[in-house]
Amino acid sequence: MVFPKIDIDDMPKWEGDLAPLECIAIKDETHNVKSFTFRSKVDAWFEFLPGQHTTLFLNINDVSVMRTYTIASSPTHPHAITITNKLLENGTVTNWMHTHLKVGDCIDALNIGGSFGIAFDQPRDKVLFMSGGSGITPMLSMSRYLIDLSIDSDIVFLHNAQTPRDLIAKDEIDFYEQQQSNFNRHYICDNADDDWPGERGLLSLTMLNNLVSDIIEREVYCCGPKAYMDNVKSILNEIGFDMAHYHQESFDIESSTAQQNMAEPDKFIAHEEGESIEVVEYNITLQETGKTIKCGSNTNILVAIQKEGIVTPFACSMGMCGTCRTKMIEGKVDMDAQGGLLKSHEAEGYILTCCSHPESDLVLEL
Numbered sequence: 344m345v346f347p348k349i350d351i352d353d354m355p356k357w358e359g360d361l362a363p364l365e366c367i368a369i370k371d372e373t374h375n376v377k378s379f380t381f382r383s384k385v386d387a388w389f390e391f392l393p394g395q396h397t398t399l400f401l402n403i404n405d406v407s408v409m410r411t412y413t414i415a416s417s418p419t420h421p422h423a424i425t426i427t428n429k430l431l432e433n434g435t436v437t438n439w440m441h442t443h444l445k446v447g448d449c450i451d452a453l454n455i456g457g458s459f460g461i462a463f464d465q466p467r468d469k470v471l472f473m474s475g476g477s478g479i480t481p482m483l484s485m486s487r488y489l490i491d492l493s494i495d496s497d498i499v500f501l502h503n504a505q506t507p508r509d510l511i512a513k514d515e516i517d518f519y520e521q522q523q524s525n526f527n528r529h530y531i532c533d534n535a536d537d538d539w540p541g542e543r544g545l546l547s548l549t550m551l552n553n554l555v556s557d558i559i560e561r562e563v564y565c566c567g568p569k570a571y572m573d574n575v576k577s578i579l580n581e582i583g584f585d586m587a588h589y590h591q592e593s594f595d596i597e598s599s600t601a602q603q604n605m606a607e608p609d610k611f612i613a614h615e616e617g618e619s620i621e622v623v624e625y626n627i628t629l630q631e632t633g634k635t636i637k638c639g640s641n642t643n644i645l646v647a648i649q650k651e652g653i654v655t656p657f658a659c660s661m662g663m664c665g666t667c668r669t670k671m672i673e674g675k676v677d678m679d680a681q682g683g684l685l686k687s688h689e690a691e692g693y694i695l696t697c698c699s700h701p702e703s704d705l706v707l708e709l
């Protein structure tokens with residue numbers, strides 16, 4: 344066997360449209376969670392920040408579907424990315440991956456995006472990673488990153504699972520706890536036998552104070568089901584935590600209405616109907632499509648495009664995933680991006696159509 348000499352400067356950087364992803368490993372994490380590792384078909388390397396995500400583009404039963412998944416691996420391992428996901432009752436894409444995707448299969452994906460992640464610009468050297476269920480994936484990426492780079496931060500990793508058998512990456516997290524003096528982990532299970540040594544039940548103020556007594560000094564990152572994050576936020580508000588140091592991301596995109604609608608493009612989300620504000624109608628020119636459409640100032644641009652029967656990528660429909668990103672050549676929009684657009688991309692003129700309303704006539708690259 345000849346080991347390749349790797350010089351990253353000689354390799355192309357992966358971007359979604361560069362080449363498909365090839366599945367190179369599948370690992371059972373728990374009884375219903377798997378990790379899928381992909382590399383680029385053209386030996387490109389992946390540049391991303393811990394906590395970012397990519398959107399897979401699949402054809403299932405002749406229907407095009409897209410799903411956004413956080414990357415669980417670390418950017419310090421740039422030759423592959425790993426997606427860890429859980430079987431869901433109605434999870435079309437995740438369930439297809441669990442039952443059909445094999446090592447050697449190739450799938451398309453969109454470029455990596457999202458701005459949930461380590462607050463590089465305002466770091467506190469103490470961090471608290473809080474996750475519920477599959478919300479652990481960005482916390483894995485961030486922990487792996489900080490540990491790989493030997494960054495001198497004090498990490499508390501607090502994870503909630505339904506039962507002990509639902510704990511994802513437990514061996515790895517336990518290993519960090521044993522080997523890293525700056526890493527402490529706590530598990531909380533909703534239900535557990537009497538011999539479970541950790542906490543159980545719903546996260547409470549008392550529990551959090553006991554487990555993380557210096558929480559007030561930490562940068563907090565939170566990801567999980569909405570109810571979990573709402574509970575965390577209400578506890579933090581109760582203790583007077585400075586929410587400028589709180590960051591959250593919902594992982595629950597798979598079940599969102601918008602993602603379900605990917606398979607049924609005739610269904611559209613109603614936006615701001617019945618509002619009494621004056622509505623101005625603008626022209627939006629889609630340069631590559633060669634069409635000009637109308638869009639009211641109270642309608643989001645993605646909806647206006649879809650109503651014309653024009654197919655354009657989208658996934659979360661909430662300004663989070665970046666899938667609907669497009670370049671605005673001319674015009675002005677009111678955009679409420681929820682982390683789905685990097686500041687650098689915004690500076691380059693990109694917008695997210697799913698959460699933007701026109702404030703003038705527009706020309707889009709689309």
Ligand code: FES
Nearest residue numbers: 658660665667697
């Ligand atoms: S569809 Fe996800 S940001 Fe627009």
